[in-house]
Amino acid sequence: MAALATMTNKLRTGAALIAGAAAAEASRRLGRGGGTALPGLVAATIAPDITAQLVRRAGAGTVVVTGTNGKTTTAHLLAECARAAGSEVIANRSGSNLERGIVSAFLADRGNGARGRLGVLEVDEAALPPLLPALAPRAIVFLNLFRDQLDRYGEVDSVAEGWERMLIADASGATLVLNADDPSIAPLGDAARGEVVTFGIEDDGIARDGPDHASDARFCRCGAPFRYDAIFVAHAGRWRCDACGRSRPRPLVAAHEIEQFEDGSRFVLDLAGERIEVELPLQGLYPIYNALGAAAAAHALGLVAPVVAGALAGAGPAFGRQERFQLRGRELRLWLAKNPAGMNAVLRALTAAGTAAGEAPQPRLQILAALNDGIQDGRDVSWIYDADFELLAGHAASVCVTGDRADDLALRLRLAGVRVDLVQPHRASALDEALHRLPPGERLEVITTYTAMLQLREIIAAGSGVAPYWERERQR
């Protein structure tokens, strides 16, 4: 009986792999970006334990990256670090971070049988707990926890509780790589069975006055409100609780002496005592947390500072995250923003550059903003009222609005004191119009939710001669 069951199981796995590969091929031939998820969906439907089997193909083990914002960029930076150290990497690079996307990434991997490859997987924060046993990672990077698509994920507290139960149940001893500055993340260290590597920012020169309006970490688990000595991004900073004495742990991996520029930043990376200067070609403060998460995970894997610093400096943007394109002689940059904290990070990055402290802003930004309400975006568009669009007032020279919920976004911008020049729900028409209005030599900043990003990116890629993402993935 047992032998028969094993055989049936093997047959089923084989069938799943064949069907998955066929789906991948069909999807590519149809020219669908969905090639990043469909094969996995097909395979996982036929053989539910396919994930655990496929993950074993990563001979060097896997690292999982989770959190609300920055997963794709962090996983991308970590993969670059691993490559710089000579590893081959299997990754779900385009942000397809549910089980089907992970299975698809392994199915697409052509290095059959080669040993020593590292799996670098970004995993949806709500999908992680049931998937963890199958993934059996060496390390888990927890980036942050913010409110995001409450109609889909439920409330922030339930995500945090799910993670904690997952870690208590997991006996594998995976290293936990934790953002010390996020008070929802750092306490996960209490549930660790293995090593803990913390990361954070150590530079009061960039600190802000208080947490953002839509802060999701106001209260300690003891019930008292958190106090902050410094806030860097959203609710991330040097926090403490005066009631129970819990406080932000000193980060083992840290960014010091941060300088921000129009197109990137420079900081001194302290990698567990080794100090090295890093130039990060990504704009804004939030990508520094992504770089720190990647560096901390790289440290956990045994990588040394010069390799990490070199990889971070040489890494291009991840899919749809500050990606640049040339279209009809104009430059465009894509900014993914799908929840209040992510939107605030983008708005701060765009408005901070080129404005010295205390100086009146110059209306210099050319913006196309897109809001969709698909299942992957969240059906509920109310979240735009938690994002601080008021930051844009005075900075925008021209604003075009598009997407299925363009009308909601236009109203929000207007209530924030931002003039709206065009409301055009149709993506391609809005892009045409925005490019047409763009003064020569200026760059169009395209700020967009997830499904609108996929749609706009496809139009832009087709027009600019850039190979679609799934084609580039094959060529790597």
Next chain:
Amino acid sequence: MSAAADRPAIRVVWLYPELMNVYADRGNVIALEARCAALGVGCEVTRVGIGDPLPEEADLVLIGGGQDREQRRAAPDLARHAGTLRAWVAEDAAMLAVCGGFQLFGRWYRTAEGEELPGVGVFDVTTVAPPRDEERCIGDVLARSTLEGIGEVVGFENHGGRSYLGPGVEPFAHVEFGYGNNGADGAEGARVREAIGTYLHGSLLPRNPALTDHLIRAALRHRYGEEPELPEAPDPFAARAHRTAAAVARRRSRRSEA
């Protein structure tokens, strides 16, 4: 009005802006302030947090939604103000209590764990959270208000608790698409005198300018005993967002059978 030369102004109390804000409830305050500015009405917002006293007087009280943990924090603090809030309702101050705030403005709220949180009793409403594995009421809503001159209201609801109206209140609206208070009787929210409770969260006022104006007028009546002349100030952006939201609710929410 006492001083016709002075700009009329309303005194707004926003309860627990940092605690009860989970579903973009700030959007209602943003819309209220912008609408007051467009109508030439002053709008003084006092934020009241845990442990803070209520101001002496208020023309309009706002409270938003929270997660269970936050409701548990707010409930005992809010109980201190129960007498004042009920007295304000009796003298026709305007109120808007949304989602978790609506539940806490009722008589009581029983959590999924069976814990009973006392409400302030503004509304004759009781709320029961079903077991954790029961589906939440999530989705776009289109409802017809029982208030004169408001008509269709649009919004988004996301709540576990099921609320039931007692004899002392009317529903705020009747659901055409969506769940409403409990997914069964077609009632959405509650109202008594000038107080409104609803499950439509966050961007309720931005997308429903008629309701925003209704609250501003009620607040002005409370303060001055009469409504000052207000200019016509149609907002095409709000009207478009309203129409889009209504179309979305019609397309993808279930039609109410009640």
